[in-house]
Amino acid sequence: MDPTPNAVRLTDVRLHRGGRAVLRDVSLDVPRGSITAVLGPSGSGKSTLLAALTGELVPAGGRVEVFGQPVPQAKHALLEMRKSVGVLLQGNGLLTDLTVAENVALPLQAHTQLPKPVIARLVAMKLHAVGLRAAAELFPRELSGGMARRVALARALALDPPLMIYDEPLTGLDPIASGVIMSLIKRLNDTLGLTSIIVTHHVHETMPVADHAVVIANGGIVFSGTPAQLQASTDPLVKQFLNGEPDGPIAFDSAGAMAGSAA
Template sequence: MPESNTPAVRLADVRLDRGTRTVLRDIALEVPRGSVTAVLGPSGSGKSTLLAALTGELVPAAGTVEVLGQRVPQRKRELLELRKGIGVLLQGNGLLTDLTAAENVALPLRMHTRLPEPVIRRLVEMKLHAVGLRAAADLFPRELSGGMARRVALARALALDPPLMVYDEPLTGLDPIASGVIMSLISRLNDTLGLTSIIVTHHVHETLPVADRAIVIANARIVFSGTPAELQSSTDPLVRQFLDGEPDGPIAFDAAPQERAA
């Protein structure tokens, strides 16, 4: 087992390509265990590409990616084992429409464990209770509000008790009240379950209050890494343009693709 002081995530000199286009370069990042880290940046900046590298979906063109104390493997069997320790909340929820909330949450348990049904039912009840939706167990996704569906998806992501949670734009499509509920839930679960959380988002003001650390991605690189307070006080033009929502500045609204160096 990795030591507790080993970062939950470590990236060193990472370059990530999509075809002939370099999306991110020279990425160095450490995410301490037990922390909530916000990965911020404008749409199209490469936040989801970074997430793909953490889950092993995208192999880095250069550098190393370590998750939970080990280098992200490329062999399918080892990668599957690593992924069991990573809970991912997708921005589209990914709930199966013909399954109830309880059946959606039970799905990872039935696929990846040999637990008896009574135990699975009890675990599902516990996960739904953790997100405040035990009473919605028998509802189908079409019967849930946007915020409720997001919480069911969160319960499913927690089903296998992963030590690392990654949230991909968790506030997309939610109203301000539902957004507040989700962010409060993320913070509470991180503390009570001893998780490490990475929130990939462009919702700055909703995310920073629950974050311990923040990084900002722009122009294919990390342009800021520090505490939320340091971020708010930054005078860097790239950071200020993003935080203040300015249309003109060093971050191009429609940047030309960056070709990979020969």
């Protein structure tokens, strides 16, 4: 693997959706081993940025690199690259007719030639890592929201990806479950030597585990620094976002946000 100190690097990236510029001139370094929180209001372009990291969206300009290599466009090369990136989807994406263990086994069955006993052992290890080994034979409908999120996390970790991307990991969770998920993200990042990017609008829940914070608004990055620097910022735009104020430099434009499909 490339010895570059950055797991992810974006250089002057421009991202378009439906012919509309969503993000412009975005540059960002995500150091290996760090937890970076990508924050911003709904419609600001957070999920569009995520799509560029996974190769789902080809930038209109600039360069996106993962572990020192540009995100490929060729199908086979892109599939190989994605094995090194685990994504926890906002809606979990669990298959309802499969058990917890069967859901976690899916990536291993699809991308490896490992024998069934080895896959079963790996699935048990991943479920143990998220505290759900006893839930292996349950179905998704039998899980609480927090448990389902942890199963989805175990599945995202199945191939041991060095980079994890979390897409709004706290959506729909109560405060206790949210605390469990954020604590788990931090513990897994440290014990497994991962690099994590958390795409979220949940500022106060995410800051305690983050090393670096980025705020996206008005088509670009408006803040980049430590959580302490974020809290101390006097920038009117940053303060509006942190305080949830309806009036300020960040325009509340639901029609524009919907058009961009960039929550």
